[in-house]
Amino acid sequence: MEGHSTYQPKNGAAKWLERRLPIMGLAHSSFVAYPTPRNLNYWWTFGAILSFVLAEQIITGIVLAMHYVPAGSLAFSSVESIMRDVNFGWLLRYIHANGASLFFFAVYIHMFRGMYYGSYKEPREVLWILGVLILLLMIAAAFMGYVLPWGQMSFWAATVITNLFSAIPLVGPSITEWLWGGFAVDSATLNRFYALHYLLPFMIAGVVVLHIWALHVSGQNNPLGIDVKSKKDTLPFTPFATIKDMFATVVFLILFAWLVFYLPNYMGHPDNYIPADPLKTPAHIVPEWYFLPFYAILRAIPDKLLGVIALFAAIAVLFLLPWFDTSRVRSAKFRPIFRQFFWIFVLVCIGLGYLGSQPAEGGYVIASRILTAYYFLHFLVILPVIGLIERPKPLPNSISESVLQGSGAAAPATGSKG
Amino acid sequence: MANTETADNAEPTRRDFIYIATGGVAAVGAALTIWPFIDQMNPDAAALALAQVEVDVSALEPGMSLTVKWRGKPVFIRNRTAKEIEEAEAVDVDSLPDGLARNANLAADAPASDANRGADGREAWLVQIGICTHLGCVPLGQQGAYGGYFCPCHGSVYDTAGRIRQGPAPENLHIPVYSFVTETKLRIG
Numbered sequence: 001m002e003g004h005s006t007y008q009p010k011n012g013a014a015k016w017l018e019r020r021l022p023i024m025g026l027a028h029s030s031f032v033a034y035p036t037p038r039n040l041n042y043w044w045t046f047g048a049i050l051s052f053v054l055a056e057q058i059i060t061g062i063v064l065a066m067h068y069v070p071a072g073s074l075a076f077s078s079v080e081s082i083m084r085d086v087n088f089g090w091l092l093r094y095i096h097a098n099g100a101s102l103f104f105f106a107v108y109i110h111m112f113r114g115m116y117y118g119s120y121k122e123p124r125e126v127l128w129i130l131g132v133l134i135l136l137l138m139i140a141a142a143f144m145g146y147v148l149p150w151g152q153m154s155f156w157a158a159t160v161i162t163n164l165f166s167a168i169p170l171v172g173p174s175i176t177e178w179l180w181g182g183f184a185v186d187s188a189t190l191n192r193f194y195a196l197h198y199l200l201p202f203m204i205a206g207v208v209v210l211h212i213w214a215l216h217v218s219g220q221n222n223p224l225g226i227d228v229k230s231k232k233d234t235l236p237f238t239p240f241a242t243i244k245d246m247f248a249t250v251v252f253l254i255l256f257a258w259l260v261f262y263l264p265n266y267m268g269h270p271d272n273y274i275p276a277d278p279l280k281t282p283a284h285i286v287p288e289w290y291f292l293p294f295y296a297i298l299r300a301i302p303d304k305l306l307g308v309i310a311l312f313a314a315i316a317v318l319f320l321l322p323w324f325d326t327s328r329v330r331s332a333k334f335r336p337i338f339r340q341f342f343w344i345f346v347l348v349c350i351g352l353g354y355l356g357s358q359p360a361e362g363g364y365v366i367a368s369r370i371l372t373a374y375y376f377l378h379f380l381v382i383l384p385v386i387g388l389i390e391r392p393k394p395l396p397n398s399i400s401e402s403v404l405q406g407s408g409a410a411a412p413a414t415g416s417k418g
Numbered sequence: 419m420a421n422t423e424t425a426d427n428a429e430p431t432r433r434d435f436i437y438i439a440t441g442g443v444a445a446v447g448a449a450l451t452i453w454p455f456i457d458q459m460n461p462d463a464a465a466l467a468l469a470q471v472e473v474d475v476s477a478l479e480p481g482m483s484l485t486v487k488w489r490g491k492p493v494f495i496r497n498r499t500a501k502e503i504e505e506a507e508a509v510d511v512d513s514l515p516d517g518l519a520r521n522a523n524l525a526a527d528a529p530a531s532d533a534n535r536g537a538d539g540r541e542a543w544l545v546q547i548g549i550c551t552h553l554g555c556v557p558l559g560q561q562g563a564y565g566g567y568f569c570p571c572h573g574s575v576y577d578t579a580g581r582i583r584q585g586p587a588p589e590n591l592h593i594p595v596y597s598f599v600t601e602t603k604l605r606i607g
Contacts, residue, residue, distance in 0.1 A: 184490035
């Protein structure tokens with residue numbers, strides 16, 4: 001990318017280090033001089049918000065680990081002692097638990113933004129795939145973290161999710177017992193989930209580095225979806241993107257603080273304050289809100305193996321999204337038909353989330369089947385077909401022309417300096 | 419390969435053989451080294467120690483049930499009423515979604531007749547692992563359209579012999595190895 005390597009070490013120590021390890025130059029070209037398209041909107045701040053939430057989850061997680069005991073007989077009471085006895089334990093745990101929810105909230109917005117503006121298209125396919133990989137790791141981390149309090153919802157979430165693997169023909173039951181370390185979810189299961197829950201965030205951080213690396217190779221997409229053509233199309237990351245990202249993060253923190261301080265249990269289930277009981281399943285078990293659409297897909301299919309396959313396929317299609325979409329125009333701004341189907345898809349995902357929260361009976365099951373079918377049709381049929389039949393609107397010549405003259409239709413003089 | 423003077427189409431040399439053999443041994447060694455790291459997650463010796471539980475069932479009148487824990491799992495013990503047995507016997511085995519008895523005390527291909535589901539010689543007694551064969555929830559007893567078991571998680575319905583009748587579960591409730599030690603004492607495992 002243009003704009004690299006403008007870093008000049010100023011003092012002797014910096015020059016000494018730069019000759020031996022050019023880390024300051026790397027940071028400078030990545031986060032200071034890095035050219036960002038000048039038309040980025042606030043939907044582009046969610047990458048920074050997500051980085052913040054990941055760091056926050058790791059920090060609160062490490063301090064919670066100093067007080068938590070991963071044993072079946074002690075896990076529940078150690079969480080209660082975090083809430084009642086540990087200094088500020090209530091705050092740290094509520095930040096960590098609500099942080100997980102907001103992590104998914106932010107990542108879903110981040111992904112829908114990528115879908116709307118075609119950020120997964122050539123040359124950003126690997127960037128997108130790394131992002132879906134992060135989502136997968138997040139799902140695993142969130143699931144295992146949810147098991148740790150060892151309440152009723154924890155226990156039965158662990159049971160239902162590990163039993164998904166029992167649907168695999170022949171080796172399914174052996175794999176499930178291998179995951180459990182026994183013949184049912186028990187203390188051994190909890191202990192290994194704790195170890196993996198501690199590991200996964202660092203794996204996520206590793207893939208985030210690759211994700212940002214891929215981003216900085218291809219450059220950021222932008223609301224117009226057209227390539228950066230000249231220096232006039234970009235602004236340096238610092239101060240422009242830095243300040244904007246920080247402002248958005250602060251706004252996000254208002255939502256975060258509101259949840260933590262006023263509605264700390266709003267996202268949770270009261271049943272998880274009942275200690276795990278392997279002999280009694282709660283009457284109505286549902287996963288956390290961020291898994292509900294996938295849960296609805298699982299329940300929509302009346303066959304065990306096919307239901308599990310559909311669940312995993314719902315994530316697998318995301319990996320292939322860059323190849324399902326046949327249109328070369330990135331931004332939905334110039335794709336009148338795609339834009340409508342995009343919003344239908346968003347509504348279908350929200351609808352699946354609602355259905356996942358309802359009991360699996362009667363009309364809810366029928367509705368889940370229709371929306372599940374639509375979810376897959378969107379990727380497998382609608383996206384490829386729209387790309388072939390749609391007539392996109394004309395694209396602007398450049399970002400700078402669109403930004404500096406487009407907004408000045410009434411007063412063209414403002415943009416003439418370009 | 420390693421010998422730069424050898425042309426590409428030349429006969430393999432002794433060095434090529436050693437090269438490939440070394441790589442092969444290293445690959446096998448790596449695979450063998452990985453195994454302990456995988457196998458450590460399997461049920462350990464304490465979990466494998468085949469736990470047996472003995473249950474006094476003398477207090478169970480017809481129509482009463484008891485749930486005991488065996489190997490970390492709930493086991494439903496039910497003394498069925500005459501009506502429940504009658505309903506279960508009236509069902510045509512060929513019409514069941516799962517035609518196998520799933521009874522660890524019988525051959526694997528035993529049909530799911532009520533006699534094969536109930537205890538040997540004591541058909542009123544139904545002893546089953548109380549775990550839904552769909553995704554592992556504990557079904558509720560004496561509920562659902564067939565008066566048997568109903569799983570609240572994903573809506574699987576079992577009849578009075580614990581056989582799957584409706585919903586996503588693929589198999590009948592499993593029956594563990596058990597025997598009556600005395601008239602009133604049941605040993606599971």
